[in-house]
Amino acid sequence: MSHQRPTTDELSDPASRGDDAVTSDSRTETGGDPTDEPVLELSGVVKRFGTETAVSGVDLAVNEGELLTLLGPSGCGKTTTLRTIAGLEQPTEGVVRVRGEVVAGEGQFVPPEQRNVGMVFQEFALFPHLSVAENIAFGLTEMDAAATDERVAELLDLVGLSDYGDRSPADLSGGQRQRVALARSLAPEPDVLLLDEPFSNLDVRLRVEMREEVRRIIKAAGVTAISVTHDQEEALSISDRVAVMHDGTIEQVAAPGELFEHPESRFVASFIGRASFLAARVEGETIETAIGTFPRSLLKGLSDEYVGADVDVLVRPDDLRATATTEAEALGRVVERRYTGPSFVYHVELGDGQVVHCLHNHAENFEVGDYVGVELGADHTLAWYPAR
């Protein structure tokens, strides 16, 4: 995470200095051919609209053949970052490089049509007056008619719409429009493909299906891609790496597994996986919490200087279990239960007022008001943050 601009909060956060064992992701081997030279590089990119700062210093490097997702809540600057890469916005400060060439910054600005960067728009932005084939051929400005036809057929085949070339975009379903949009942006063989909330315009059922399909197409085309979303499930499921954005900066860039297990900041931790925090005090070789005493080694990379200090431990619903018990031995009471279909999430208020979340399958049943015990069942080290 050398590209990340460290904040004071993170400097004092030993988790980010802990062992940097990269959780290898099998996907990076199956798709593309990642090399060391980044295809796209952003350094110190800032974008201000009037007095409003949308992006405040983004550093990012994306490798050949990689699919990276910018993940963050609305208004975090992810779409602005994407538009800056496309050339649809001009950065106020900083430099954008594509294949080592400066396309924005250092006194230069290459317009979008000369960047060799493709984009799939949120509403797809297909040209309604052109057929599917004409849409796909639109960016092929330097090919002769025969070569264009061949390339269009190739792409229609890639996205599984071989028989749809003569249709009008208005006659297509949402999923088909997305395939056309993807084919159109891939046709001129861009160095970088950008996807702006590509699934937000589809209904829920189709969304899951298209995630797999879009990933397949991108990997088959071998293009370097950057997508933008606010949906963590989408980001974790399609990406080789995920960059979590917050308030105009990137908080962490990591493979999905690494990001989930070892979030480097409180924001990343709370944004991903419905986490809650459990207050703890470090006592020599153990830590004391409201649900019991645990060995210090449970917390990842906790150094001696924190002995005697208060910390917050990140606990996810699947790390905790509620157990049936008597009122006298109870650690807390169920204050809310949420039924999500296959499982329940119980909100348990502990004796000191903290609320933690416990995940159960739908067979185990507690009522709101029940007195329960809480067990920590994590088989991995836990992330922690100095208490605020």
Place this chain on the structure above:
Amino acid sequence: MSIGSRLATLRSTESPGSVSTPVVVLSAAIAATVLSPLAWLLWQASVVGVGGAVDLFTSPTAVEVLANSLALTALVTGASILLGVPLAVLTVQTDLPFRRAWTVLVALPLVIPSYIGAFAYISLPNLFETLGLTAAIGVTPPTIYGLWGTGLVLTLFVFPYVFLTTRASLLSFDQAQLEAARTLNHGYVSAFRRVILPQILPGVTAGSLLVALYALSDFGTPAMMRYDVFTRVIFVELNSFGDGRANATLFSVQLLAVTAVILALESRVSSDDTSGYGTPASSSVVLSLGRYRWLATLLPAGVTLFTLGLPVAILTMWLVRSGPGYAGGGLAFSPEFALNSVVVSALAAAATVLLALPVAYYAGRSDSRIAHLVERSTYLGYAMPGVVLGLALVFFASQWLLEAVGPGAVQVVYQSLPLLVFAYVVRFLPQAVGSTRSSVLGVDPELLGAARLLGASRRRTFRRVTLPLIAPGLLAGTALVFLTTMKELPATLILHPTGFTTIVTYIWRVQEAGYYGRGALPALVLVTLSGLSMLQILRQERQ
């Protein structure tokens, strides 16, 4: 009555929002009345006979008039596209400074009658002399009569039709498509040609056809600029003896035929509308002009100089430059003329809105073919040139009444105030129907259902629920018709009662007599009034 039986009553008849039979009959009667002048004219033309018609249409004069009319229409339409489209792009898609202000200023000439422009431009040489420019440059620009003068003035005052319809198309254009084109290796110019232009073409065409209709039917501008087109020739023939009236009728039919062709084209365009399925984007800037930003303001500024600056300067010059040579000849302006204008316009506005109400209510509440037909037929008065309408009514009042009823009836009707008001109703009914119908559409039918369920009769529902809700639309329609009537020239000129002078007929008289100075004040009054109607239109747009 229990709720159950009330529901049963409602179900047994029709839906609570439907229209009762008397309203349907009344609407149809109004439509028929509005159409009667056209029917009358066509019947008159058939009386002339085929032989006479062929002789007239093939005469050198007729061929020249047709050629002149078509040349003028083509010139004005072409020039309007050249002005309107770039200005629409500048004000919608670029970072032109003061975009909103330019939008209003560029659209403003549309509400100023073009004959005021003609009246001003005729005396452009006088302005040069007054300002000492003639002495400085050594040349006086010649007065621009004929095709070029008429074309210039008409273009300046009607090109906003193209500007506004193109603007509307551009505003509903999904800007993400332009961005998509740019990420697909197309620069702005190429993207405009391949993506924007095909999609705004229906808008440009719709505006162009409106311009063509106006150019073809306008009377005041070619008349003042001395260019022989249909309208001018019809007016001259109407006031001559012998075969004059028959010739005027045939020219009118010919003019209506050309108008019908344009209308047919127009209906084709609006039905051809292939709108996008995407969401319309914001009006955010998509084309940064960079260092040409300020240079680009020269276009709207130049246009505004010619449409507003010069005419107002010329009229003001006449106003301040008094002298025996410019004012005289017993043609002094009297406040009574303004009062006449106001009275007749108020009468016309009240009558028009009253008649528009049933038609608009029917058209807004029913989807039936008859409702559509009734609404459409009231629009015919719009397409009928004022000169032709005036001619039809003159015939009706002088000839038909003379033969059918007798000289007494002619004295009562011919050149009477009610006949003039009727002409205004026929001409401006579409304006009132349009604004009233859209407010009727804005009334949720569920509200009417709720009122009926609460025990209100159909009549009470209309009075207590519908009427208060559509009142703003009615008022807007009244104001618009009032202001438009104030400016109407050809029908007023042909049908005004003897001795009844309005602002418009006064301007016409002093212009004919060459006392331009006399016309300056009333012309400026009309320009101001036109500004008021622009405010009215802007307010409606905001709603």
